[in-house]
Amino acid sequence: MLQTERDTIYTGVAKDVEKRFSVHLKGIKTGGAKYTSANKPVKILYTKEFETKSEAMKEEYRIKKLKREEKLKLAQS
Numbered sequence: 001m002l003q004t005e006r007d008t009i010y011t012g013v014a015k016d017v018e019k020r021f022s023v024h025l026k027g028i029k030t031g032g033a034k035y036t037s038a039n040k041p042v043k044i045l046y047t048k049e050f051e052t053k054s055e056a057m058k059e060e061y062r063i064k065k066l067k068r069e070e071k072l073k074l075a076q077s
Helices: 017-026 034-038 053-064 068-076
Strands: 002-004 041-044
Touching (some): 017 041
Antiparallel strands (some): 002 041
């Protein structure tokens, strides 16, 4: 999860979080970066590693359904 300069939370999946964060910061447009092009990220709030892409995408889906307060609580854990 990333916090944006507009204080929104972006949730996504990446093989290399630091590299992907750098791409978002540079504003490079890729297939999934439309949101972060308009809402520049300022910091990484939360990461978690998974064995498979499928597991990661299921967690992404679960997190995206959470309320903002729940996402922030997850980030603090």
